[in-house]
Each structure stands twice: as structure tokens, then as C-alpha cells.
Amino acid sequence: xAEYILEQLKSQPSWLLLPITLGFLSLLKFAFSILKxxxxxxxxxxxxxxxxxxxxxxxxxxxxxxxxxxxxxxxxGFNLILVGRHPSKLEEVSESIKSKYGSTQIRNVVVDFSxxxxxxxxRIKEVIQGLDVGLLINNVGVSYPYARFLHEVDDKxxxxxxxxxxxxxxxxxxxxxxxxxxxxxxxxxxxxxxxxIVIPSDPLYSVYAATKAYVDQFSRCxxxxxxxxxxxxxxxxxxxxxxxxxxxxxxxxxxxSTDGYAxxxxxxxxxxxxxxxxxxxxxxxxLAYSLPESFIDTWRLKFCLGIRKRGQLKDSKKE
Ligand SMILES: NC(=O)c1ccc[n+]([C@@H]2O[C@H](COP(=O)([O-])OP(=O)(O)OC[C@H]3O[C@@H](n4cnc5c(N)ncnc54)[C@H](OP(=O)(O)O)[C@@H]3O)[C@@H](O)[C@H]2O)c1
Numbered sequence: 001x002a003e004y005i006l007e008q009l010k011s012q013p014s015w016l017l018l019p020i021t022l023g024f025l026s027l028l029k030f031a032f033s034i035l036k037x038x039x040x041x042x043x044x045x046x047x048x049x050x051x052x053x054x055x056x057x058x059x060x061x062x063x064x065x066x067x068x069x070x071x072x073x074x075x076x077g078f079n080l081i082l083v084g085r086h087p088s089k090l091e092e093v094s095e096s097i098k099s100k101y102g103s104t105q106i107r108n109v110v111v112d113f114s115x116x117x118x119x120x121x122x123r124i125k126e127v128i129q130g131l132d133v134g135l136l137i138n139n140v141g142v143s144y145p146y147a148r149f150l151h152e153v154d155d156k157x158x159x160x161x162x163x164x165x166x167x168x169x170x171x172x173x174x175x176x177x178x179x180x181x182x183x184x185x186x187x188x189x190x191x192x193x194x195x196x197i198v199i200p201s202d203p204l205y206s207v208y209a210a211t212k213a214y215v216d217q218f219s220r221c222x223x224x225x226x227x228x229x230x231x232x233x234x235x236x237x238x239x240x241x242x243x244x245x246x247x248x249x250x251x252x253x254x255x256x257s258t259d260g261y262a263x264x265x266x267x268x269x270x271x272x273x274x275x276x277x278x279x280x281x282x283x284x285x286x287l288a289y290s291l292p293e294s295f296i297d298t299w300r301l302k303f304c305l306g307i308r309k310r311g312q313l314k315d316s317k318k319e
Pocket of ligand 1: 059060061062063064065066083084085086089111112113114115139140141142143164191192193194237238239240241242243244245246
């Protein structure tokens with residue numbers, strides 16, 4: 001077979017060999033990327049996360065993705081530091097984790113990321129003192145209640161988005177890093193968003209998307225900065241997950257439940273600096289990259305204008 005192909009190639013005019021070779025190489029590249037996708041999504045084993053340390057710190061663990069991370073990490077045998085804004089909600093989550101995984105030690109830290117951050121971060125520093133914090137999940141995040149133009153974003157929302165998504169993530173990371181550097185091990189997972197990376201624009205969510213672009217670049221730089229110190233930094237890029245923030249109650253093939261997301265997420269920790277752990281999301285990512293940007297921009301704008309209209313209607317009914 002190979003001989004036959006070689007004979008055929010030799011009989012071709014030399015000007016045709018270059019495009020044939022280029023075509024063959026791009027086919028090979030495509031086949032390789034498919035094989036790699038299958039390997040990383042279905043075959044590659046997750047890392048032994050306990051090698052990073054015995055405690056995991058999770059921000060925003062009282063609902064959505066963060067709560068699912070807390071349960072999944074307790075299941076893996078981690079002790080937890082849960083950082084949230086409502087003491088009663090923190091208590092409730094801790095109790096249900098302990099009732100399911102009795103041996104889990106849990107420390108709750110009350111921090112409102114839209115409030116006094118310096119005060120909150122110093123409480124975190126006190127609690128983690130002397131603990132072997134191996135895993136940091138920077139999950140806390142806020143978005144708009146519904147889509148809106150930038151001139152409709154009020155000062156409080158603008159400040160919350162920047163304080164919670166940007167400052168909160170940065171300062172918690174800064175608080176946890178010294179211990180990891182000292183122990184020469186650790187993993188940091190920052191939750192980004194497809195809004196900043198997968199789609200070329202997220203109109204009517206501009207500030208949210210921009211804060212997540214910050215998280216992405218922040219993570220990439222830290223990945224390089226701390227690799228040699230034994231610390232793996234990663235930005236996870238979920239698309240829609242069924243949570244309060246996404247206003248999606250039911251999961252589906254392309255919209256995982258929080259548990260489905262967190263289970264997939266743990267398998268990726270310690271590998272690539274940027275990933276989308278839930279594999280159907282990676283299909284949407286590939287699709288988005290294969291379509292013209294102007295097409296996605298137009299579709300997204302139309303979609304978000306619809307969300308804005310429904311949100312405004314709801315608001316007017318409340319008044
Ligand atoms: N869901 C999605 O489709 C999606 C897609 C891409 C990226 N993400 C990202 O994933 C992360 C988690 O989102 P989610 O959908 O799980 O959101 P969620 O269900 O709204 O949960 C957010 C968590 O953050 C906490 N939180 C919010 N504001 C806070 C503040 N000021 N201080 C302290 N804690 C605060 C919430 O606490 P309470 O329980 O007290 O409200 C809750 O525990 C976010 O970073 C988000 O940007 C989500």
C-alpha cells in the first residue's frame with residue numbers, strides 16, 4: 001500500500017508535491033489533535049491531588065460550582081476552608097459535608113468580597129496559618145442580574161464585579177501563595193469564563209467578561225511564574241453550568257449540573273494552564289472558533305438583548 005502511494009506520488013509533477021505535502025501535514029495535525037482530545041478528556045487519569053497538601057480553600061462554596069467543588073474535594077479526603085459571606089449558609093454547607101464525609105475537618109471564614117477585602121483577607125491569613133493548604137479554588141464570582149448596556153451598569157454593580165472577580169481572586173491568591181512557595185507544592189484553580197475566552201465578545205456583559213479576561217491572563221502569568229516553585233496554576237473556562245448565576249435550573253448535555261462540572265474539573269487540575277473541563281463544552285468551543293467572529297458577535301448580541309428585555313419586564317412587574 002505504502003509502495004503504491006509512493007509510486008503515485010513520484011509520478012506527480014513536482015509543482016503538485018508541495019500542496020500534497022501541506023495537505024497531508026494538516027491532515028496529520030488534525031488527526032493528532034483529535035487523538036489528543038480523546039486522550040485528555042477520556043483516558044488521561046486525574047492527578048493525585050493529595051500530593052499538593054491536605055487542605056483545600058474554596059471561595060464561594062455556599063452555592064453553585066463552589067459548593068460542588070467542596071463536596072467533591074471532601075469526597076477525595078481533603079479538609080476544607082470555606083470562604084463565604086453568610087455565616088448561616090457556611091454552617092449549613094459544612095454540616096451537610098460533615099454528615100456525608102464524617103472525617104472532614106472544616107474551617108469557615110466569613111468574607112464578603114464586595115465589602116472590606118483587606119479585613120476579610122487578613123481573616124483568611126489567620127485561619128490558614130500552619131495549615132497545609134495544597135489547593136486553592138478561586139471560584140467566587142458575580143455577574144449582572146441580567147444583560148445591560150455599559151451606561152446602565154450602576155456604580156454598586158460595577159464596583160462589585162471588580163472587587164469580587166478581580167480583587168478578591170488576586171488577594172486570596174496572594175494570601176495563600178507564601179505557604180505554597182514555602183512547601184514547594186500547591187495547585188491554584190481560577191474559575192474564568194467562556195464569556196472572555198470562547199466567544200469573541202460578550203455584549204451587554206462587558207464588565208463581567210472583562211473581569212474574566214483578567215482572571216485568564218492573571219492565571220497564565222502565574223502559571224509561568226510559579227511552575228518552578230512546584231505550584232500548578234490553572235484557569236478553568238466553563239461555558240454554561242446549571243446555577244443561580246446562569247439562571248439555569250436544569251442540566252442538559254451542553255449544560256452540566258454543578259456536580260457534573262466539579263467532577264470533570266478535578267480531573268484537570270495540575271495539567272494545562274487553561275482548560276474547559278466538561279468535554280461537551282470543548283465541542284462548543286471548537287464550533288465557536290470555526291465560525292466567523294462577526295457571526296458570533298451578531299448572534300450573541302441578539303441573544304443578550306433578549307435577556308435584557310426579559311429582565312426589564314420582570315423588574316417592571318416587581319415595581
Ligand atoms: N454558572 C455558569 O454558567 C458559569 C459559567 C462560567 C463561569 N462561571 C463562574 O463560576 C463561578 C461560580 O459561579 P456559579 O454559577 O456557581 O455562581 P453562584 O451559583 O451564583 O454561586 C456563587 C457563589 O459565590 C458566592 N458569592 C457571591 N458574591 C459574594 C460575595 N460578595 N462575597 C462572598 N461570596 C460571594 C455566593 O454566595 P451566596 O451563596 O451567599 O450567594 C455563592 O457561594 C463564578 O466565578 C462564575 O463567574 C459560571
